[in-house]
Amino acid sequence: MTADQLFRQITLKRSFLCIGLDSDITRIPAHFSKAEYPLFEFNRSIIDITHDYAVAYKLNTAFYECHGEKGWKQLEITVDYIKNNHPDIFVIADAKRGDIGNTAKKYAEAFFGRMNCDAVTLSPYMGSDSVAPFLDFKDKWAILLALTSNPGAADFQLGRFEGDALLFESVIEKSKMWGTTDNIMYVIGATRADTLIKVRQLVPEHFLLIPGVGAQGGDLTEVAACGFNKRCGLLVNVSRSVIFAKGASHKDAVLEVTMALHQEMKKILGEKLV
């Protein structure tokens, strides 16, 4: 998917919502647990409820790997289910990989060749040749960790690197030269929305993936105020507060939280994009 195609979906759906399928087996409603593929059945239910309101799904590989081969299968069939039924939805493997060239090539094969994901999240620590093999795939994306929303972000990402810039800023500055606005995005933790203004000075045109809205405490209006660009430029990810929404009916609760987010996004898009 190109940046233009993604932007088209955003304008069509009036949404820049990404739903994180962090499908923790210990937290999914009990009736899914009896299925042969409980994570997949749970995901299918979430997708069926939310697909009109979301432009992207993000699958966190850890929640599948901890179930071994059967978990991995459920990761793959979830991607298939999305792509077969909603080919215009952007699918992110939140895998945070990062390894030397010949290994990175195999990861790219796993997520772009075998699975039909549109994007993979990557750690920048090993530098350009750990990212390059992902950029060789046409219309696929590398989403680089820049500033994450966890406390540990302070350990290295927020330290000074090679002079005045912070490490995460240097990561953005250097890595934006490795690809284009059509194949590189950045993860910017929404709990630090003020820094989005600085990020936009570095990469005015790039898409940003914003985690940390919802369970991690970020604020959607503030994120949009600081991070929007002329083709939106944001995918805001919400995971736990959508998929584990609490209510008498899980379906109704998920729909309610999703529609509330969608309403808010529709309003923001209406104000920002004329």
Added chain:
Amino acid sequence: MTADQLFRQITLKRSFLCIGLDSDITRIPAHFSKAEYPLFEFNRSIIDITHDYAVAYKLNTAFYECHGEKGWKQLEITVDYIKNNHPDIFVIADAKRGDIGNTAKKYAEAFFGRMNCDAVTLSPYMGSDSVAPFLDFKDKWAILLALTSNPGAADFQLGRFEGDALLFESVIEKSKMWGTTDNIMYVIGATRADTLIKVRQLVPEHFLLIPGVGAQGGDLTEVAACGFNKRCGLLVNVSRSVIFAKGASHKDAVLEVTMALHQEMKKILGEKLV
């Protein structure tokens, strides 16, 4: 496995060799390809030939993930095969993971709970809380990327961070406080053996995992001269030059390369450990 137990294996086998099972389906001998589990059969053959000469095996997850659920299964049954037949051999999942706390916990479950790996390689970029869940498992190890052996290491790892130190040095200095010499190791690329001297000033007691000997060009004697400590403190990983050794018989070629490495290590250990 504790550091003392690992050191005991090193002295018993007179070896600090780790063999990397980067089992690339396009490079394994043709006769394995017909098996139902070709990667596993290949690995089993390598393990059967080399287990007397190696103290560790390192499984690079990318080469398994690119085959989906069947690949993941072969990763798991390889770990089982090693642990069932050679329980004293140290098994490393070379996964280079790194994510926020609740996700890191799931990765730790995958590699330490479900699989019986002794260690997982981790990227330090997301900081302390991305590593902590791995340290909660008794006698298991987090192996943090410090300085890698690829060209991209120059992009960030070798830049100045918060003053005079290089980023990889700051990673070591900060992260060594997160755990102990019994649950943290560091990856130090052997192609820069001179920097091992500096690393030893920072972490005189820690084990180091040294990739890059063999196909990536590192030199064993130089690595030992600069990196040894009083209980060896090194695991030197060799992947492609062992497992894809060339010769009339693949088995003989693998054995020959492995025994040559073992001879060299035996000599070094004889000189260094009295």
